Amino acid sequence: MTDPSVVSELQLQRQVKWLKESWTWLLRTKVLALETRGRRLEALDVGCGPGLVMEELGPLFNVQGLDRDKGMVEKCHNKGLTAFHGEAEGMPFEDGSFDVVYCSFLLLWVKEPKLVVKEMIRVSRQWVVCLAEPDIGGRIDHPSSLIGLKDLLIEGMLRQGADPMVGRKLTELFRSADLDPEVGAHPGGWKVGSPEDSEQEWRNLLQMIGLGREDKRVTDLEQAWKQATTNGTLFQYNPVFYAIARK
Numbered sequence: 001m002t003d004p005s006v007v008s009e010l011q012l013q014r015q016v017k018w019l020k021e022s023w024t025w026l027l028r029t030k031v032l033a034l035e036t037r038g039r040r041l042e043a044l045d046v047g048c049g050p051g052l053v054m055e056e057l058g059p060l061f062n063v064q065g066l067d068r069d070k071g072m073v074e075k076c077h078n079k080g081l082t083a084f085h086g087e088a089e090g091m092p093f094e095d096g097s098f099d100v101v102y103c104s105f106l107l108l109w110v111k112e113p114k115l116v117v118k119e120m121i122r123v124s125r126q127w128v129v130c131l132a133e134p135d136i137g138g139r140i141d142h143p144s145s146l147i148g149l150k151d152l153l154i155e156g157m158l159r160q161g162a163d164p165m166v167g168r169k170l171t172e173l174f175r176s177a178d179l180d181p182e183v184g185a186h187p188g189g190w191k192v193g194s195p196e197d198s199e200q201e202w203r204n205l206l207q208m209i210g211l212g213r214e215d216k217r218v219t220d221l222e223q224a225w226k227q228a229t230t231n232g233t234l235f236q237y238n239p240v241f242y243a244i245a246r247k
């Protein structure tokens with residue numbers, strides 16, 4: 001069975017393109033601006049996937065990755081990145097091995113997010129950062145013919161074992177491990193630009209819904225989506241949150 005947390009690389013690329021400016025700002029202003037060590041910081045990317053975030057953060061840190069999917073680890077190696085095979089719930093690293101331990105689009109997929117955050121804190125010397133976790137419950141779609149989309153996405157993610165509301169839980173998750181994080185939402189909406197972009201976004205939404213076109217709700221929504229794209233009225237907003245804390 002395929003692991004639903006192993007999201008297509010194209011979708012990960014789109015996420016990175018949308019969010020990289022915001023998380024780079026976050027790390028520069030909240031982490032690097034306070035650092036006085038005068039050396040490059042060592043960072044760990046937990047649930048690194050094919051290493052797209054690692055590549056973007058290469059200019060800021062010496063980054064290594066960890067993923068439970070061997071194919072992802074291999075993709076990182078093929079790009080010349082350092083990555084290890086392992087579980088976020090029990091990482092193969094000593095206490096305090098890295099200056100910065102971060103994840104992105106990971107906690108929504110894990111069964112025990114409290115344990116993962118605790119483990120991230122354990123292997124960090126100082127900074128623990130969730131760069132991006134979505135909250136589908138806070139989603140807004142327009143026009144009104146698309147209003148049922150949010151509920152179908154929530155149901156689909158629950159069926160696939162993901163937590164569609166993890167974004168709002170970041171404070172609770174960090175507090176459960178005795179850290180008080182700064183939590184915020186990344187700015188901007190996910191603007192669907194060209195027809196190809198709209199098609200790709202719909203394919204991604206369909207994958208999250210996990211139902212076929214034999215379901216009338218899906219075909220109705222697909223029609224509404226296409227119409228809204230064609231007449232230029234489409235708007236979607238899906239909040240994506242970050243959390244950052246210092247040990």
Ligand SMILES: C[S@@+](CC[C@H](N)C(=O)[O-])C[C@H]1O[C@@H](n2cnc3c(N)ncnc32)[C@H](O)[C@@H]1O
Binds near residue numbers: 050086105
């Ligand atoms: C949605 S992808 C995100 C990849 C990358 N962080 C990004 O933002 O581009 C989630 C990744 O987390 C990995 N993953 C899921 N659960 C994990 C766990 N318990 N331990 C380690 N890796 C995990 C998956 O194999 C997948 O590569």
